[in-house]
Amino acid sequence: MAKLWNLPVIYIIENNQYAMGTSVARSSGQQELYKRGESFGIPGKLVDGMNVLEVRAAADAAVKHVREGNGPILLELKTYRYRGHSMSDPAKYRTRDEVQTTREERDPIEFIKKRLLEDGVEDDMLKSIDKEIKDEVSEVADYARNAPEPDPSELYTDILVES
Numbered sequence: 001m002a003k004l005w006n007l008p009v010i011y012i013i014e015n016n017q018y019a020m021g022t023s024v025a026r027s028s029g030q031q032e033l034y035k036r037g038e039s040f041g042i043p044g045k046l047v048d049g050m051n052v053l054e055v056r057a058a059a060d061a062a063v064k065h066v067r068e069g070n071g072p073i074l075l076e077l078k079t080y081r082y083r084g085h086s087m088s089d090p091a092k093y094r095t096r097d098e099v100q101t102t103r104e105e106r107d108p109i110e111f112i113k114k115r116l117l118e119d120g121v122e123d124d125m126l127k128s129i130d131k132e133i134k135d136e137v138s139e140v141a142d143y144a145r146n147a148p149e150p151d152p153s154e155l156y157t158d159i160l161v162e163s
Contacts, residue, residue, distance in 0.1 A: 002040075010063070015049070017080060021085070023093065042072045043074070044073070049079030050079055050080065062075055
């Protein structure tokens, strides 16, 4: 429908390369997930999801694409999941070496930190930003844990029911 109606929609597939217990390579005949929109006439683009600058550039281009009236677009952000899929997933389907190597060589936070330091941002400034973020996340998590449950009457708030 998005293509038929030429809707300004950006579809994003966050491809962390693993499902619950197996890799995309072992579970999908079409591993280039960004191509899944082609049969519908929706263009796709593969993006290095571990590179925040590349993700930003791709997002900017996708926004431009849809705002110019070109209809939907699909971005596959190829990233990596360091841990199992859930608490019950020990992630035995990959080696510790694979995880460690990816963390050391491709971690997006370390990538951008290194880039910012190279661009002259002071380490103290980065530590200050990191502390602000951790404090904000902690505050929001505490609020969520301590907030009262919503009233059951809120269940249907903002839901359009057509007869």
